[in-house]
Amino acid sequence: MGELIGYVRVSKADGSQVVDLQTDAMLAAGVRKDMVYEDRASGSRDDRPGLDHCLKALRAGDTLVLWKLDRLGRDLRHLVNTVDDLATRSIGLRVLTGHGAIDTTTAQGRLMFGIFATLAEFERTLIRERTIAGLASARARGRVGGRKAVMTPAKVRLAESAMGHPETNVAALCKELGVSRQTLYRHVAPDGSLRPDGCRIVGAGRGTGASGDRRIEALS
Structure with a gap:
């Protein structure tokens, strides 16, 4: 049987938030403190160096333990891709709290995460269709020609x-x-991952006071 390896995260590094609640939940679930x-x-x-080290430490047969699902992914797509990668490496995922705990080492947990994967694909399709429709509408109104092209959150998501x-x-x-090829690659890497400029645009597009984890929070 593999190891239980936990990952905890708080949004602020100024000490105003603590990981005690998450860490206590990990220990209660059987995760060793040094894990x-x-x-x-x-x-x-x-x-996120802690997450990078955590993912590198996981081996086949291990289980990644989270307090809530929103601790892991930047967004739904990143979350699904990360868990798909874990599954490929024969690593399980256990989520301790939220609206329905998840354990992908069980048939029920795998089914639930399959639903998330379907929602992620549906979300990508909607973003693509809305962006294409919006660009076509802008061209029809003559708003593209002669104006410096810029990347918007919707364009970045479509490119991603x-x-x-x-x-x-x-x-x-x-x-x-x-946009030019140079502009595209300044925001999105060839493998579809967001670069710093792309992250800034997507983050700004969430709106003042909106949490970057809100869509995942609603599912967890």
């Missing part, structure tokens, strides 16, 4: 989704978005 990794950073950030597929034609995507 709990932590971060003090927003979930929307790419640079499209660049993750090897069959994507980058030139066609740039034309659809109305």
Whole structure:
């Protein structure tokens, strides 16, 4: 039987938030104290060294233990991709609290996460369709020509989704978005991951006071 390895996170690094509640839940679930990794950073950030070390420490047969589902992913797509990667490595996921705890080492838990994966694909499709419709509408009103093209949160999300597929034609995507290849790659990497400029735009698009984890929070 593999190890139980925990990951905890609070959004602020100034000491105003503590991980005690999450850590206590980990210990109660059987995770050893020296097997709990932590971060003090927003979930929307790419640079989370605690999570990186945690994922590297996991081996086949181990189980990643979370206090709530929103502690892990930047958004629903990142969450699903991360858990898919864990499953490929024969690593389980156990979520201790939230609206329905999850344990992917059980048939019921795998079914529940399959629903999340379906929702993530549905979300990507909606973003793609709305962005394409919005760009077509802007072109019809003559708002694209002669104006400096900029990346919006919707464009970044479409680019993030499209660049993750090897069959994507980058030139066609740039034309659809109305941006140069240089602008595209400044925001989204060739593998579909967000770069710092893209993260800033997506974060700003969530609105003042909105939590970057809100969509996941509603599911956990």
